[in-house]
Amino acid sequence: MPQDSPRELLAQITLSDDEPVSKSQLKREMHALQALGEAIIAMTPGERARFPLSDDMLAAVEETSRIRSHEGRRRHMQYVGKVMRREDLEAIKAVYDELEKETLRRDHAFHRLESWRDRLLDEGDEALEAFIDDYPDVDRQTLRQLIRNAQRERERDKPPASARKLFKLIRDTAGM
Template sequence: MQEEDFTESTSRPSKTKKKEAMHELRDLGAELVELSVGQLKKIKLPEEIYDAVRECQKITAHGAHRRQVAYLGKLMRNVDDEPIRAGLALLRGESSAEVARIHRLERMRQRLIDDEGALPELLALWPGLDMQQLRQLRRNALKEQEGNKPPKSFRAIFQLLQEQDGKPAPEAAETDDE
């Protein structure tokens, strides 16, 4: 009979586990408060969570800020936190998909620097790409490498590719309008 009582008590979470889960949600809320408005919009938070985060960002008094973070943690108990965690991981670059995307863009940039023949491939991938700007950045990057100068254009190529990769494909944009 005592064994049955023991198995029943382990089926539900202990008070300690519940408190740990609440503290994790509070810490997740505190992490959201540290983000910029643009980063918050990328995560696509529920309206009430977004409003609470923005309100907490405005509060400067330590005690009030702490209470608002606790309130934010309480609000987060009612929503699914997995999309929020995934969005934060994506922003931090911890997502394996995001890491793979960045590596792919770096390989494209290096192929472009090594061989100008990669330009048509990039144009086929992103029809809206400004070829003249990309050629100019490539020439400048090669000059920077020869002169042992800081890789300003090298970085600019990556940023340009990243902007293009972040935009939806023209076909996808047309289907959204319909």
Template sequence: MTQELPQTPDGTDESPYDGPSKSQLKREMHALVDLGRDLVDLSPERLKQLPLSERLYDAIRLAQRTTSREGLRRQIHYVGKLMRDAPADEIRTLLDTWKNGSREQTQAMHRLEALRDRLLKDDNAFTAFLQKYPHADIQHIRTLIREGRKEAAANESLRQGQEPQRKHYRALFQALKALQDPDTEA
């Protein structure tokens, strides 16, 4: 015998419960536990930058000190339980910003490496570089390029097993990096 659902005045069935499903609640809890696991992997300096309650912060620090595998698993689940009262969306946003920030830094380093390689191979690249960075120490950069080219030529004639020289190659990169830093720009 099946039980009929009560009907609304317009003749449609009325659902006795309108909240999230049990499966949805479990997914949300697993997401909070995963977020808690990510928080346990952070350094104490990063944790202090997050909007965490004192109780949650202490639970995370305890999990970081826990060496037992089962104890760590339990503590991470406890951190996930405490995450219910924390601003999880705000924390996720900050974590994402930190991760993407490092991605952006990596891309900036790749751009600097490409610029260095162009400067070592092409004199016209130096002219374009000077137009973009008129405040650069022209003589210093030109010296690093010249010495870097000498290093590259010497490295081509090395025998198998000999270490290539990279002193000026690296120094040129550091000089370009210093030009990119907003703290060093005038």
């Protein structure tokens, strides 16, 4: 069975009880709820704590870590799917959307920092002045030294230890 993202799993589940649903659709929803439960179980405890989960679901999540046998885990995941039917799926979707937005923001910020590092190594003094204009509190001497060392490492095809240190300095300066 291909791994769907929680967003795709939530899209498979019909949230309205107005229209009749086929047996096949019910089965797809059951599998989607089970997979959504597995995705929630796989999250870090901090992420999981943000979801509005019932006590039954929290107990099922906790129980999962104690199950070792394959067949026992399979049956337990069916139980998790059954418990997920009683959860507030709209609230779970809202929390998941917020987590997804935070991840996107973090990824964009990370890419901006990487582009600063690349600019500092490729463009030299021009990029250095632009970086100092944006972040005047940066330790300029350390920044220049790391840029020189990273450029030397790149020329000599050595491991990018100074480039990593440069990235760490940029990240710390940007407050991330």
